[in-house]
Amino acid sequence: MELLKVDQIEKYYGNKSSLTKAIDRLSFSVKEGEFVAIMGASGSGKTTLLNCISTIDSVTAGHIYLENEDITKLKGKGLNRFRREKLGFIFQDFNLLDTLTAYENIALALSIQKVPAAKIDAEIKTVAAQLGIEDVLSKYPYQMSGGQKQRVASARAIITKPKLILADEPTGALDSKSSKMLLERLGYLNRECKATIMMVTHDSFSASYAGRIIFIKDGQLFHEINRGTDSRKEFFDKIIDVVTLLGGDANDAL
Amino acid sequence: MLFKISCKNIRKSMRDYAIYFFTLVIGVSIFYVFNAIGTQMGFMKLADDTRQISELLVTLISMLSIFVAIVLGLLIVYASRFLMKRRNHEFAIYMTLGMSKGRISMILVLETMLIGIGSLVCGLLLGIGLSQLMSALVANLFEADMTDYAFTVSCDAIVKTLLCFVIIYLVAMIFNSLIITRMRLIQLIQSGQKSERVHLHNPVLCVLIFVIASAVLGRCYYQVGWDYANLTTRKLLICIICGAICTFLVFWSISGLLLRLVMMRKKTYYRGLNAFTFRQISSKVNTMVLSMSVICLMLFITICTLAAGFSVRNSLNHDLKTQCPVDMEVAAVNGSKPVDLTKDWVMRGHECGFPIDDYMSDYVQYCLYYFKDYKASDFLGPEAGDRWDTMIETFIGVSDYNRLAQLYGKDSIELSADEFVLLCDFKNMTDMRNDRLANNREITVGGTTLKSKYDHCVDGFVQISAQHINMGVFVVPDETLQNATVNLMVLSGNYRANTDAQKKSVDKKALKAFEHDYLINTKIDIANASIGLGAIITFIGLYIGIVFLIASGAILALKELSESVDSIHRYEMLRKIGVDERDLTRSLFRQTGIFFLLPFAVAAIHSVFGMKFAVNTLEIFGTGGLPESIAASAMILALIYGGYFVVTYLCAKAIVRDNSRL
Numbered sequence: 030m031e032l033l034k035v036d037q038i039e040k041y042y043g044n045k046s047s048l049t050k051a052i053d054r055l056s057f058s059v060k061e062g063e064f065v066a067i068m069g070a071s072g073s074g075k076t077t078l079l080n081c082i083s084t085i086d087s088v089t090a091g092h093i094y095l096e097n098e099d100i101t102k103l104k105g106k107g108l109n110r111f112r113r114e115k116l117g118f119i120f121q122d123f124n125l126l127d128t129l130t131a132y133e134n135i136a137l138a139l140s141i142q143k144v145p146a147a148k149i150d151a152e153i154k155t156v157a158a159q160l161g162i163e164d165v166l167s168k169y170p171y172q173m174s175g176g177q178k179q180r181v182a183s184a185r186a187i188i189t190k191p192k193l194i195l196a197d198e199p200t201g202a203l204d205s206k207s208s209k210m211l212l213e214r215l216g217y218l219n220r221e222c223k224a225t226i227m228m229v230t231h232d233s234f235s236a237s238y239a240g241r242i243i244f245i246k247d248g249q250l251f252h253e254i255n256r257g258t259d260s261r262k263e264f265f266d267k268i269i270d271v272v273t274l275l276g277g278d279a280n281d282a283l
Numbered sequence: 284m285l286f287k288i289s290c291k292n293i294r295k296s297m298r299d300y301a302i303y304f305f306t307l308v309i310g311v312s313i314f315y316v317f318n319a320i321g322t323q324m325g326f327m328k329l330a331d332d333t334r335q336i337s338e339l340l341v342t343l344i345s346m347l348s349i350f351v352a353i354v355l356g357l358l359i360v361y362a363s364r365f366l367m368k369r370r371n372h373e374f375a376i377y378m379t380l381g382m383s384k385g386r387i388s389m390i391l392v393l394e395t396m397l398i399g400i401g402s403l404v405c406g407l408l409l410g411i412g413l414s415q416l417m418s419a420l421v422a423n424l425f426e427a428d429m430t431d432y433a434f435t436v437s438c439d440a441i442v443k444t445l446l447c448f449v450i451i452y453l454v455a456m457i458f459n460s461l462i463i464t465r466m467r468l469i470q471l472i473q474s475g476q477k478s479e480r481v482h483l484h485n486p487v488l489c490v491l492i493f494v495i496a497s498a499v500l501g502r503c504y505y506q507v508g509w510d511y512a513n514l515t516t517r518k519l520l521i522c523i524i525c526g527a528i529c530t531f532l533v534f535w536s537i538s539g540l541l542l543r544l545v546m547m548r549k550k551t552y553y554r555g556l557n558a559f560t561f562r563q564i565s566s567k568v569n570t571m572v573l574s575m576s577v578i579c580l581m582l583f584i585t586i587c588t589l590a591a592g593f594s595v596r597n598s599l600n601h602d603l604k605t606q607c608p609v610d611m612e613v614a615a616v617n618g619s620k621p622v623d624l625t626k627d628w629v630m631r632g633h634e635c636g637f638p639i640d641d642y643m644s645d646y647v648q649y650c651l652y653y654f655k656d657y658k659a660s661d662f663l664g665p666e667a668g669d670r671w672d673t674m675i676e677t678f679i680g681v682s683d684y685n686r687l688a689q690l691y692g693k694d695s696i697e698l699s700a701d702e703f704v705l706l707c708d709f710k711n712m713t714d715m716r717n718d719r720l721a722n723n724r725e726i727t728v729g730g731t732t733l734k735s736k737y738d739h740c741v742d743g744f745v746q747i748s749a750q751h752i753n754m755g756v757f758v759v760p761d762e763t764l765q766n767a768t769v770n771l772m773v774l775s776g777n778y779r780a781n782t783d784a785q786k787k788s789v790d791k792k793a794l795k796a797f798e799h800d801y802l803i804n805t806k807i808d809i810a811n812a813s814i815g816l817g818a819i820i821t822f823i824g825l826y827i828g829i830v831f832l833i834a835s836g837a838i839l840a841l842k843e844l845s846e847s848v849d850s851i852h853r854y855e856m857l858r859k860i861g862v863d864e865r866d867l868t869r870s871l872f873r874q875t876g877i878f879f880l881l882p883f884a885v886a887a888i889h890s891v892f893g894m895k896f897a898v899n900t901l902e903i904f905g906t907g908g909l910p911e912s913i914a915a916s917a918m919i920l921a922l923i924y925g926g927y928f929v930v931t932y933l934c935a936k937a938i939v940r941d942n943s944r945l
Contacts, residue, residue, distance in 0.1 A: 085859060106863060113861030124856045128562040136553050141862050146553035185860075 032225055033059040033082070033193060038091030038101075040077050040248075051077040053248035054091070059193070059227060064219040066239035067229045068268075070275065074248040075229045076197060082227070083116060083195050084108050095192060113142055117186030117194040121201040123178045125170045131181045132166040138185045156184045159222070160214050176207025180214060187224055194218075196228040200235045212238040233272055237265040244271055251275060285386060289393040292373075296366070299844055299938055302930055303362055304402060306837035310355045310830070311406025315437075315444045316414045317344050317826050322437035323418045336815025340822060347823060348443070351830050356451040358834045362841055363395065363455045367462060369845055374463075375471035388460040395459065399452040407444065411436055424818035484539030493536035496529040503529070508895040526889070531576040533885065538568040556862065556870045559853075563874050567846055568881065574838055575882050581831040582886035582924070583893060589916035590890075591897040592824025594909050596817035599749065603810055607747045608691040610786065611643075611793055613803040614746075614773040621769070622650075628774035637796035639774070642789050646776025647690045649683035651745065651756070652767035657728050659755075663719055674754075677770065678728070679745060680761040687745065687775065696741075696758055703733040704758045706743040708751040711899070716740050716755055726757075729766040733759060746773070747804055749813040771802075828919065835882070836927030840934075843875055847935040854939045868936060875932045883924065 040052040051074045059065050069075045080086035082093055084100055093100050095115060103111055118124070125134050132153060139149050157163045160180045165173050173181070179199060186194050196215070200208035216238050218224045228239060236242050238261070244251040252271050256264045297304065321341035324334075377387050415434060503522040506514060542565040546552050552561070568575065615622050615631070628648050632639035639646065659671035685695040696704050703726065707713045717739045724735040744753035778789040790807050797803040854867055898909070 083859075109858075109861045109863045111861070112859070116861070118860060120859075124859065126559060126562075126853055126856065128566055128853070129558060133558045133562075137556075137558060138860060140553045140555055140558065141857075141860070141866070143555065146550045149553050150549075 030061045031058050032061040032063075032096065033227070034094040035078075035082070036092045036094065038078075038081060038088045038093060040074070040081060040086070041089045050248050052081070052088075055245070055248065055250055057243055057250060057253070059225065061225055062219070062223045064216065064226045064238070064240045065228070066236040066242045067227065067245060068231060068233075068236050068242055068272070068275075069245035069251070071231060073245045075231075075245050077248075078245065079195055079197050079227075079229045082193075083118065084112060114189070115192045117189060117191035119179070119183050119186050119194065119196040119199045121198040123170070123175075123182045123202070125178055125182055125185075127170050130167055130169055131162065131173065131177075134170075134181060135166075135185045135188055138189050142189060152188055153184075156188045159218065160184050161210075174207065175203050176210055179203060179207070179211050183211070183214065183218075187218055187222070192225065194224055194226045196226060198230055198232075199228060200230065200232060205234075208232075208235065233265060233268045236268055237261050242268060242271075244275060246275060285390050286393055289390050289397060292390070293394055293397055299848055299934070300366065300841065302840045302844065302927070302934060303366075303837060304398065306833050306840075307359070307398070307402035308406040308409060309833050310358075311403055311444060311448060312410035312413055313826070313829055313833070314348065314351065314355070314447065315407055315410030315440050316417050317822070318348060318440035318443050319410070319414045319435075319437035320344060320417065320421055320822070322439055323414065323421060323435050336811070336819070339815070340819045343819060343823065344826065347826055348447070351826065352447045352451065354830055354834055355448075356454060358837060359451055359455050360458050362837065363459060364462065365841055365845070367391070367459060369848075371466075371471045374466065375468060378468050378471065384463050384466070388463045391459045391463065392456050395452055395456050399448065403445065403448055407441060410440075410444070414440075421818075424814070424821060484535070486539065486543055489536040489539040489543075492532050493540060496532035496536065499525055500529045500533070504892040508892045508899075527576070527580060530579055530885065530889070531573065534568070534572045534575045534579070534881075537881070538565065538572055541565055541568065556857070556866055559857070560870045560873050563846070563850065563870075564877050567842060567874070567878055571842055574842070578835040578838060579882040579886045579889070581835050582883055582920075583889040585828040585831045586886060586890040586916060586920065587893045587897055588824040589828045589919060590894060590909070590913045591901060592820045593912035593915050595901055596821050597912060599813045599817040602750050603813055606744065606749065606751065607806045607809055608693075609747060609775050609806065610777045611790070611803070611805045612747050612773060612775045613793070613797045613801050614771040615800075616802055617768065617770045622772045624650075624769060624772070628772075631801075632774075632796075635796040635800070637793055639776075642779055642792065643776045644779040645690065646774055647683075647686045648772070648774050649679065649687055649745075650769045651771040651773065652678040652680075652764050653770045654678070654728050654767050657726075662726060663715060667715065675770070676755065676757060677745075678757045678759050678764060678767060680764050681758050682761050684745070684758045690775065693743070698736065698758070698760055700760050700762075701731070701733055702736045702760070703763075704736050705740045705755060706745065706753060706758060707740040707755040708742050708744055708753045709755075710751070712754045713740050713742075728757075728759070729763055731763050733763065747775070747806070747809070749809045825919075828916075829923065832920065832923040833927075836924055839879055839882075840927050840931040843878055843931050844934055844938065847871075847938045851939060864940075867939070871935055871939060872932060875928065875935060879924070879928045879931075 035055060035057050037054050037056050038052055039050065039054055042049040042051055053074075055074075055078065067075045067078060077086065081088050082100075084103060088101050091101070095111075100111060125131075126137070129137065135153050135156065136149050139152065140146070144152075153166070154163075157166055160183055162177060162180050162184060165177050165181065168177075170178055170181075179202075183196075183199070186196075199215070200211060203211065212235055215226055215228070219226050219240075226239075228235070230236050240256050241253065243253050252274075254264075254267055254271060259267070321337075321344075324337045324341075374387055377390075378384075414437070418435070503526050506518060506522050542561055545557070545561045552558055613628075626634075628646075629639050653675040657676050659674035659676055660667065660669070662676055663671055681696060681698045688695045698704065705716060705720065707716055720735050720738050720740065724738060726733055726735075740755070743756075744751075745756050746753075778786050778793075780786040780789050787807065790805050793805060794803060794808075857867060858864075894909075894913075
């Protein structure tokens, strides 16, 4: 079933004299239960795309449908409700509240949806087990490692059972070991909990955990590959081929 | 170049800290307004006696101004240090670019100068405007003639204000430069990266300290409020110091407990943004324990001075009407030689060149007696303490009293041969005497035993005064006084005069005639003294009150606004995960509200007992109209402190909202 449909969207910056087309007539769709990665070099428009889908930014033209609802038409309170109830966010810089413990950070996502306090505890325990963060729940962000922080942020993103989880360079601030652990957890959430995940990354290794990869260049769809039955290694090699084609810099291939 | 940087810096922070600048402006203008009172009164037509009191007022205000300047100076130094700490990152950039510390100091000096000049100019202009309003108040308080009044500018006050604030700003500059020279680049760079650490005090210790501090406070409250009779200056001082320390401890423990208490109520804590809201408040309170205690004490002093000041003034004016029913009262005193009973006041008047019947329309002569062997301790009993051994008890014959009552326009008293009535209107004394009468209504004086007609004192007085200070006069049957000694031989009456001017001229003659040999009290004298006293008390209360209020408001506002700037990213994050704008604003409102309410609530509790003490202490002045006075002080408080709260909330809202992209 089609969950997200991006239909001919455009996003322009600047004025008439110097117009930048961050996204140029881009269309694709994401099915329910998919793990999609969006790849592209810096400046290709992938973060803009994510911002448009997450309604943090507005499109210049075109439509984005989530469950057949046109989210580009949402305004004010509707926007907030949409973000609160349909989306889960994982940011590159974690965006955890430094004044709250991990537990409270996760609880916040539920409490702003007016979930009764009695139900919160059990749900947090479940999610914490899935992400392996039971032992850091009482800690503050400054007491955690980057990987732990990102897993807490992921827990916050999925605990509300959103339709779509948006991850913006989730491994960007992590070392390779933490990256691997996080990505394995995201894969687990996708497989076992049927979470639909859309991840923006420029790192081929991270992308290889996804089931499908959409490549963007200069705001337009460049290529799309499916993992199919490939092993992760085979899929990774395919990605490297496309990245080379895309003209990505050498670091991405590592 | 440096000048340009300074200008830009000011403009940048002006948006967030405008409230600090306004505090400076208000501080300057208040300083001017109160110091200009002297000059303004110079332009008014004041009675001679009032002029003396107005000079006293001016002297008092000058003295207070030194204290006020110190308070404002501390505020400015605190605020500029506080704002500097927030700019470490900026200084680090300057230093990595190779700017010398001297030049950075120069930037700060320029900034302080610009702000200083700006605030002085605005403040003086505002002050000159406000002082015109003030003169109306002054004229009203001193009951002066305003017909010749013109717009005044007090050069004296301007010079004084300039001098004071230039010194304050110079001190602030020196402090700033000292901090700059002590700065090290590595610390500056790292200061931005320091993660927020949340200190939670040990809860057991918090509860323990809270209980102990509350208990000590309770004990202090009891001592100043109820155990008033045993209160010595030493004890009072200990109470004040204990109170201040305990206030600090209470805030310290609250800062640790507040969050835990809310956290224990899981339902509340995990509802909506509550977790975020309370964490924010708790971190603010945590870093502000000392400032909050100081603010709380300042609010406490403000509430008490304002309420007590207004109340005293109210009752002074009110008492004058009731306690001073006649124009003049003159008494011959039993001093080194006994009162010469052969001469009555008509003869004495002739001797002194003040023929009574020429100058007075109606009058009464009476005597006040005492018994050598009947002291206050004999009446009150030994359990009242030995300080009553030296106080004589005063007696008046019932026929003398009834003639006087007729003159005063009061009800006369009917007594049978073995009865007496005790007149008393000094509150503390009335309470003690009532206790005695409730247990034992009999007294034995001059060989006769009399029984009180009532089981309590009767509210009343014999001699005129500005306040309720009659400690007790026994009205007894005339024949009881055969063996008593005359203490005072008194003439009490009204002048033969139709207009105020005539009254004043008779008054002058009376004073001149009797002042030397006798004890004379006139209504005009009492009125002037009490008007002046009332005005002085009002002015001092207002002066200290306003300055304390703006200082407390400014400190809280600065902290709240800087916290808001620090929290911008938190609000942005909350927006990203879909929190409604309305919920964010409500959270901000609660944070600001509780932050302002906390010191106020503790101050209010202090004030309840502080006022009880003030009422006891100021008993002689009378404390009538206390509810109205408290209402008036509450209004001033709500206006200034509440104003700071509202402006802070609105500014914080703008800061938080300003940066959102939606």
